Amino acid sequence: MPTDRPLVVVDVGSQQLTGHTYSHRSLFDEPRCRYIGVDVVAGNNVDVVLRKPYGLPFDDDSVDVIVSGQTFEHIPFFWATMMDFARVVRPSGLVILSAPSRGHVHHRPHFDGWRFYSAGFQALGDFVGLECLEATTDYPPSAPETRRWDYSRARSYWGDTIGVFQKSAAYDAAAIAPVRSELLAWANRQAGSPEQLSTRGVTAAPRTLLRRTLRHARRLGRAARARMRSQAV
Numbered sequence: 001m002p003t004d005r006p007l008v009v010v011d012v013g014s015q016q017l018t019g020h021t022y023s024h025r026s027l028f029d030e031p032r033c034r035y036i037g038v039d040v041v042a043g044n045n046v047d048v049v050l051r052k053p054y055g056l057p058f059d060d061d062s063v064d065v066i067v068s069g070q071t072f073e074h075i076p077f078f079w080a081t082m083m084d085f086a087r088v089v090r091p092s093g094l095v096i097l098s099a100p101s102r103g104h105v106h107h108r109p110h111f112d113g114w115r116f117y118s119a120g121f122q123a124l125g126d127f128v129g130l131e132c133l134e135a136t137t138d139y140p141p142s143a144p145e146t147r148r149w150d151y152s153r154a155r156s157y158w159g160d161t162i163g164v165f166q167k168s169a170a171y172d173a174a175a176i177a178p179v180r181s182e183l184l185a186w187a188n189r190q191a192g193s194p195e196q197l198s199t200r201g202v203t204a205a206p207r208t209l210l211r212r213t214l215r216h217a218r219r220l221g222r223a224a225r226a227r228m229r230s231q232a233v
């Protein structure tokens with residue numbers, strides 16, 4: 001990480017909702033960091049409001065750390081968002097995600113459609129070309145009698161998966177760029193505004209997007225299989 005300038009930290013889905021007592025800003029509130037809160041709506045702790053839900057208004061390789069907490073479950077096409085995180089984060093930079101692995105559906109402020117496990121974060125890293133350095137799910141304690149997860153205790157009601165991703169030298173910007181631009185354009189067409197996310201139907205993806213995504217998935221699939229093989233030995 002750089003020592004000659006402040007660390008640029010972008011928090012995606014940064015809004016501090018009513019009743020919440022702190023935001024990620026407090027973690028980076030020091031001269032060594034330049035924290036920028038980004039959200040699709042204006043609100044407390046939001047510095048930049050996105051004009052479209054998919055795609056960040058930052059240059060390629062310009063951000064040291066992207067954090068996003070309790071937001072991916074609210075993004076219908078979160079893999080498109082993550083693909084843009086990979087563009088924006090600088091080489092060796094980090095993306096840190098936290099998102100629920102369990103808990104009730106909460107349409108606050110709108111769409112809530114996903115829960116995440118560590119293997120899902122690994123796969124997400126593979127898809128966007130980021131290395132998943134670590135992914136951990138805080139499962140509830142297991143019940144001694146059955147040795148199954150015990151979801152019945154109150155403090156086990158909510159759980160999260162945390163993922164730390166890095167942009168390595170293997171990131172192939174030129175190969176991913178055409179897929180990303182098609183994917184973001186398609187995702188933005190589905191969701192013109194946050195209010196529409198949960199109410200509008202999804203239209204079929206155009207052929208070029210499907211073809212490019214397929215080619216991209218084949219290429220990254222080879223890398224993912226190689227990683228899984230090396231983890232298995």
Ligand SMILES: C[S@@+](CC[C@H](N)C(=O)[O-])C[C@H]1O[C@@H](n2cnc3c(N)ncnc32)[C@H](O)[C@@H]1O
Pocket residue numbers: 012013014015016017020038039040041050053054068069070071074075081108109
């Ligand atoms: C449950 S809140 C989480 C807020 C905060 N990060 C926290 O942990 O308390 C989810 C936030 O994600 C925002 N959001 C939803 N879709 C988004 C998108 N595509 N890009 C950025 N923010 C988004 C919502 O507007 C909302 O402020």
